[in-house]
Amino acid sequence: MKVNTDPPKRRATLKDIATELGVATATVSNAYNRPDQLSPALRERIFEVAARLGYAGPDPMARGLRRGQSGAIGIVHRERLSYAFSDPAASLFLQGIAREVEAGGQGLLLVSRPPGQEPELAAINSAAVDGFVVHCLTADDPLLQAVLRRQLPTVLVDQPGFDDLPYVMIDDSGGARAAAQHVLDLGHRRLGVLAFRLTPDATAGIADRQRQEATTNVVALARLRGYDAALRAVGLDWHEHVTVYECLEHTPAAGRLAAAALLAAHPRPTALLAMSDQLALGVLEYAAQAGLAVPAQLSVVGFDDTPAAALASPALTTVYQPHVDKGRWAGRLLLARLRGEPSPGAVSLPTRLVVRESTAAVPGV
Numbered sequence: 001m002k003v004n005t006d007p008p009k010r011r012a013t014l015k016d017i018a019t020e021l022g023v024a025t026a027t028v029s030n031a032y033n034r035p036d037q038l039s040p041a042l043r044e045r046i047f048e049v050a051a052r053l054g055y056a057g058p059d060p061m062a063r064g065l066r067r068g069q070s071g072a073i074g075i076v077h078r079e080r081l082s083y084a085f086s087d088p089a090a091s092l093f094l095q096g097i098a099r100e101v102e103a104g105g106q107g108l109l110l111v112s113r114p115p116g117q118e119p120e121l122a123a124i125n126s127a128a129v130d131g132f133v134v135h136c137l138t139a140d141d142p143l144l145q146a147v148l149r150r151q152l153p154t155v156l157v158d159q160p161g162f163d164d165l166p167y168v169m170i171d172d173s174g175g176a177r178a179a180a181q182h183v184l185d186l187g188h189r190r191l192g193v194l195a196f197r198l199t200p201d202a203t204a205g206i207a208d209r210q211r212q213e214a215t216t217n218v219v220a221l222a223r224l225r226g227y228d229a230a231l232r233a234v235g236l237d238w239h240e241h242v243t244v245y246e247c248l249e250h251t252p253a254a255g256r257l258a259a260a261a262l263l264a265a266h267p268r269p270t271a272l273l274a275m276s277d278q279l280a281l282g283v284l285e286y287a288a289q290a291g292l293a294v295p296a297q298l299s300v301v302g303f304d305d306t307p308a309a310a311l312a313s314p315a316l317t318t319v320y321q322p323h324v325d326k327g328r329w330a331g332r333l334l335l336a337r338l339r340g341e342p343s344p345g346a347v348s349l350p351t352r353l354v355v356r357e358s359t360a361a362v363p364g365v
Contacts, residue, residue, distance in 0.1 A: 012055040020049050072107040073334055074129035076147055078137060079112055087250055087278060088306035089323050096327020097133060104335045124150065131338055133157060133330045138216040141200050153337035157330050158219045160346065166333045168326055168347045172219055175319035175351030176226025179301045182353055183271040184234055187362035188299060192262035192269035193227060193244045194255060194279045196220040206261060207246040209239055223275055243269060247279060255282020270298065270362045277302035277309045277318055284312055295360035305354050314357035321351050
């Protein structure tokens with residue numbers, strides 16, 4: 001097959017069409033942007049010449065920027081870009097946003113940076129979007145600060161605390177309390193927690209008291225407080241009965257690492273509470289490899305109730321949250337701000353415990 005080595009042809013412009021017809025460039029522009037300013041015959045002549053020269057019309061991005069609109073909203077989170085497609089909870093959340101914004105004629109632009117790397121703020125600064133949905137960033141995260149400096153319509157998800165910005169959240173504390181109360185009712189008194197990153201500069205490992213108290217992650221803090229409330233309700237001291245492992249990612253691989261560290265503690269926890277199903281699934285994998293029977297020797301509770309939770313072996317006890325509804329509300333609130341329409345300043349969605357096969361009475365009880 002012959003390879004074409006000719007240099008690419010220069011893209012035809014409005015000026016080329018205007019020169020061909022002997023009219024002003026603004027006249028050609030009006031044919032596309034203000035058709036009521038031209039006669040039908042002149043518009044037809046312009047389109048005929050444009051087709052012959054190979055002009056496909058004005059660049060949509062450039063035209064959008066001139067009008068101050070891009071037709072897209074930015075979704076900002078700190079995980080790797082692949083996380084949005086590999087993590088079931090994130091995928092369901094994005095599905096909810098997409099359902100709302102596509103009806104409003106908007107597209108989605110994913111803006112993310114891998115954890116453990118210096119944030120590349122240029123991705124935020126140069127994003128051609130009409131507004132942002134910021135998903136689960138800490139208040140001191142440079143990515144969030146970069147978004148706020150853009151002064152575009154913005155909705156926060158799982159990150160309340162900014163009086164002038166609408167946000168969507170779930171009952172993290174209530175869900176976590178229900179999870180801890182469940183295993184306490186089963187007689188467990190030594191617990192391990194697989195926590196999200198507590199601060200942007202986190203390192204994986206056991207989080208001591210000082211580390212836990214330093215957290216700026218609103219979701220992680222609310223869930224830690226929910227677990228703690230359940231312990232205090234039965235007269236147990238958090239730091240005496242609970243070991244916390246800080247995970248850098250919401251993946252089964254991170255869950256396996258956390259399970260290995262937590263189950264090496266003495267005395268060993270008899271129940272592990274994970275802040276996501278993905279982490280909990282990693283615990284189940286580690287337990288199977290280590291020869292620990294779940295739930296006979298170890299109880300495991302997740303958080304999210306993603307489809308994989310019910311399909312796990314054993315089926316995972318977890319906390320349900322409405323991922324799609326959370327995304328839909330985020331999309332609704334942002335579209336309302338873009339249109340200048342009234343909308344709620346905050347939306348809080350419920351959670352509930354879903355008991356399956358991965359929890360049982362503590363061994364010996």
